Amino acid sequence: MMSRFLIFSLLLATCLIAFASDPSPLQDFCVADLNSPVFVNGVVCKDPNLVQADDFLFRGLNIVGDTSNALGSNVTAVTVAQLPGLNTLGISLARIDFAPWGINPPHTHPRASEVLTVIEGCLLVGFVTSNPENRLITKILVKGDVFVFPQGLIHFQKNIGNECALALAGLSSQNPGVITIANAVFGSNPDIDPKILAKAFRVDVNVIEEIQSKF
Ligand SMILES: *[C@@H]1O[C@H](CO)[C@@H](O)[C@H](O)[C@H]1NC(C)=O
Numbered sequence: 001m002m003s004r005f006l007i008f009s010l011l012l013a014t015c016l017i018a019f020a021s022d023p024s025p026l027q028d029f030c031v032a033d034l035n036s037p038v039f040v041n042g043v044v045c046k047d048p049n050l051v052q053a054d055d056f057l058f059r060g061l062n063i064v065g066d067t068s069n070a071l072g073s074n075v076t077a078v079t080v081a082q083l084p085g086l087n088t089l090g091i092s093l094a095r096i097d098f099a100p101w102g103i104n105p106p107h108t109h110p111r112a113s114e115v116l117t118v119i120e121g122c123l124l125v126g127f128v129t130s131n132p133e134n135r136l137i138t139k140i141l142v143k144g145d146v147f148v149f150p151q152g153l154i155h156f157q158k159n160i161g162n163e164c165a166l167a168l169a170g171l172s173s174q175n176p177g178v179i180t181i182a183n184a185v186f187g188s189n190p191d192i193d194p195k196i197l198a199k200a201f202r203v204d205v206n207v208i209e210e211i212q213s214k215f
Pocket of ligand 1: 064065066067068073074075197
């Protein structure tokens with residue numbers, strides 16, 4: 001009985017490890033060769049003998065993102081695309097700047113959990129659990145607070161102050177991806193048939209068409 005339980009627990013743990021983040025590396029590093037024409041799961045490794053210290057370096061995360069846009073926020077991502085040394089390591093980083101009352105709109109990272117810390121300002125944050133509960137888990141964060149958004153769940157942040165706010169987010173993928181809900185649903189290319197969205201959102205087709213015209 002006991003051993004069966006142990007085997008089950010081990011299997012469960014293995015599954016959790018396998019699916020919680022990017023696959024584990026099988027060598028010290030696999031610096032991304034971003035010019036390789038070969039498609040693999042991740043990015044092809046550069047010859048380790050040609051790897052330089054700069055391959056593990058990104059400079060400029062001190063630079064404030066320009067938040068003069070409709071949302072009042074700016075995300076500066078440091079993923080494998082900006083920092084080739086992240087390839088196969090299952091982590092990345094983002095700087096998020098907020099204008100006063102700016103928002104980082106509801107979005108999800110298909111491949112990563114996110115742990116966010118507030119460096120400056122005060123943020124209202126939240127995520128929604130999956131169907132059928134769709135429970136909103138929300139919190140007001142101040143400087144120094146750390147909050148986690150579990151993998152795949154829709155989440156958002158809002159600056160609830162008259163000052164600019166700054167947050168740093170760690171992500172459990174070298175390439176977390178982002179699906180901004182409004183853009184994906186109302187701004188896809190080509191458009192999703194407005195009749196489908198009208199039923200899904202329980203409004204008239206013209207309401208959908210008006211929203212689509214803004215994206
Ligand atoms: C974010 O800030 C950078 C640097 O100022 C700027 O180049 C970029 O256009 C901004 N992005 C948005 C969405 O405003």
